[in-house]
Amino acid sequence: MEISIKGLNKNYYSEGKTIAALDQVDLTIPANRIFTLLGPSGCGKTTLLRCIVGLEMPDSGEIAIGDEVVFSAEKGIYVPPDRRGLGMVFQTYATWPHMNVFDNVAYPLQTRNEPKEEIVRKVARTLHFVQLDGFEKRPATKLSGGQQQRVALARALIAEPKVILFDEPLSNLDAKLREETRKELRAFLTELKITAVYVTHDRIEALSLSDTVAVMKSGRIIEMGTPWEIYFDSDRRFVADFIGRANFIEGKVSTSEDSFTMIDSAIGAIACEKKTEASPGKAVTVCIRPEFIRVLEGDPKVGRNIFRGRVESLVFVGDAYEGEIRVGETLLIFRIEPTTAVREGEEIALHFDPRHCSILLN
Ligand code: ATP
Numbered sequence: 566m567e568i569s570i571k572g573l574n575k576n577y578y579s580e581g582k583t584i585a586a587l588d589q590v591d592l593t594i595p596a597n598r599i600f601t602l603l604g605p606s607g608c609g610k611t612t613l614l615r616c617i618v619g620l621e622m623p624d625s626g627e628i629a630i631g632d633e634v635v636f637s638a639e640k641g642i643y644v645p646p647d648r649r650g651l652g653m654v655f656q657t658y659a660t661w662p663h664m665n666v667f668d669n670v671a672y673p674l675q676t677r678n679e680p681k682e683e684i685v686r687k688v689a690r691t692l693h694f695v696q697l698d699g700f701e702k703r704p705a706t707k708l709s710g711g712q713q714q715r716v717a718l719a720r721a722l723i724a725e726p727k728v729i730l731f732d733e734p735l736s737n738l739d740a741k742l743r744e745e746t747r748k749e750l751r752a753f754l755t756e757l758k759i760t761a762v763y764v765t766h767d768r769i770e771a772l773s774l775s776d777t778v779a780v781m782k783s784g785r786i787i788e789m790g791t792p793w794e795i796y797f798d799s800d801r802r803f804v805a806d807f808i809g810r811a812n813f814i815e816g817k818v819s820t821s822e823d824s825f826t827m828i829d830s831a832i833g834a835i836a837c838e839k840k841t842e843a844s845p846g847k848a849v850t851v852c853i854r855p856e857f858i859r860v861l862e863g864d865p866k867v868g869r870n871i872f873r874g875r876v877e878s879l880v881f882v883g884d885a886y887e888g889e890i891r892v893g894e895t896l897l898i899f900r901i902e903p904t905t906a907v908r909e910g911e912e913i914a915l916h917f918d919p920r921h922c923s924i925l926l927n
Contacts (some may be wrong), residue, residue, distance in 0.1 A: 566631040566727045566759050568594035570619060573626035575612055575784075585622065586612040588784035594762060595777060599754050601763040603771040604781030605807065610764040613731055613781075617762065618653060619646035630728060652721030652729040656736055660705040660716045666692070667701040669716050673724040673913045695753065711742045718753065728760040736772065745775055768808050772796060780804050800841075802925045805852045812858075812897045813925070814851045818843045825919060832892045836869050837922040850925040855887065855900040857921035860907055861914040870917040879909045890915060 575587040586609045594600045602610045615621035617628060619635065622643065628636040630651075633646040660669050668675075668686055674684045692698055695715040700708070705716060714734060721729055735750075736744045751774050752763045763772055771778050772792040779789040780803075788795065790803050799805050802813065816830030818841065825836040826843075828851050835851050842848050865871055874892035885900050886907065892915075899915070907913060 567596040568592075568728065568760065568762070569627075570594075570613075570617075573613070573616060573628065574607075574624045574921040575616060575621065576624055585784050587616070590626070590752055590784070592779065592786055592789075594760065596645050596760050597758045598776040599751065599761045599763060599774055600777045601765060601771045601775040601779070602781055603765060603768065603778050603807075604919045607841070608781040608783055609784040610766070611732060612784075614732055614762065614764050616729060617728075617914055618651055619644060619649050629885045651726040652724060652726035654714070654717050654721050654729070654731045654734045656733045657760045660708075660713050660720075662704075662706045664695065664705055665701065666703050666705060666708070666716055669705050670719045670723055673720060677724075687723055688719075691723045695720070696718045696749075709742075709748045710738045710919065714738065714746060716751075718750070726759070728762065729754075731761065731763045733765055733767075736765075736767070743770075749754075750774065772808070776839050781806065797921070797923070798839075800923065800925050802850060802852070805923065805925060810855055810898060812855065814853070814895065814897075816849060818845050818847045818849055819926075820845060826924060828922075828924065832872055835917065835922055836919045837924050838919040839923055841926075843924065843926060848904055852923040852925050853897075854921065855898045857918045858890075858897060858899040858901075859916045859918065860899075860901050860905055861916055863914075864904075865914050865916075869924070870919055871914055872917075873912060873914055876907055876909050876913060877913050 570590055573587050573590040577586055578586040579716040592612060592704050602613060604610055610890050612621060616623050623636060623638065625638040627634060630649060636642060670688050670691060671684050674687060692700065695718055697715055705713060728757045735746055738746055738779040747770060763774060775792055777789065778792055778795045779786045780795065782803055788799055788801060795804065796808055806810055815831045819827045819829045825838060826841050828849060830838060830851065837851060872892050874890035877889040877891050879886055879888035885903055889902050890897050890899055
């Protein structure tokens with residue numbers, strides 16, 4: 566079910582100051598896909614989620630879930646949370662410790678007074694779906710963090726919500742378990758074909774889990790796209806910087822040829838394959854991710870996007886070497902195959918792939 570948000574504003578007042586937590590948010594969350602709100606702490610992600618759920622009252626604007634307007638400041642509509650047909654999974658595991666797995670999952674149906682046999686059938690089906698068959702009698706406290714999160718998911722799913730919302734649900738899990746649970750969650754949600762709204766400040770989580778990512782900054786949605794588009798195609802420095810490690814090289818547009826835009830910079834001319842609206846002379850920033858800087862073997866001739874530099878630092882991180890190269894006065898970060906023969910202090914030639922040199926508008 567699609568969620569449509571128009572002109573949403575929410576201010577908080579604290580210590581005599583007004584905090585614009587949501588600033589004129591317009592957003593369409595696509596039906597039956599995994600949609601993630603990504604942004605730094607304090608940008609308004611949780612506030613937006615709470616407005617969708619109905620736990621927070623916006624100052625103005627409108628929210629519709631499917632065809633139903635659940636909030637409209639202008640029309641005086643406010644549908645309470647329990648009548649919006651939503652499921653929610655929170656940061657804390659939110660399983661009830663005094664109950665076993667069965668009772669935790671059955672709870673939403675018990676409060677609706679559904680028939681006992683129906684509850685037993687639905688709990689068994691939902692536990693099977695989240696791969697917790699046979700765990701019915703286990704006390705919730707005697708489960709691993711990942712299993713507790715699956716119980717929380719089962720409890721959110723059992724009531725067959727139209728939309729499911731997640732507020733940083735994996736942040737209490739350790740790194741390895743987080744990765745596994747993320748994969749599982751993506752598989753569950755994709756199979757269910759449900760509209761999922763996910764909040765996180767973790768870029769890897771957003772990129773690997775989502776169909777669509779919306780990046781938030783200071784109460785506004787500043788960019789929206791597929792994980793690929795957000796990672797590779799953003800022309801905004803804030804987004805490019807937030808979504809991953811990157812080199813930012815200041816320069817000016819010199820020429821725009823058929824297939825390349827040339828940028829004059831402190832390290833020389835950089836060819837960028839992507840087109841830009843910027844006309845010659847315009848100040849821009851070239852963004853190159855460390856994985857697209859390639860070390861060239863031997864002593865290559867001068868050529869397009871070939872530069873010489875000195876390896877200032879090199880760290881072995883298992884699946885790669887990460888380090889810094891000084892090209893002229895500019896220090897660049899790079900990431901190369903662990904088998905590449907490079908040493909600290911060495912002079913090397915490097916190449917930037919023009920397909921991955923993005924032009925950011927200043
Ligand atoms: P985090 O990732 O840290 O949870 P967030 O992006 O979810 O952050 P919000 O919790 O939505 O951010 O907060 C947005 C802004 O509103 C922040 O500046 C926050 O300090 C402020 N804020 C949130 N709740 C309140 C409140 N009840 N009273 C006053 N200010 C609030």
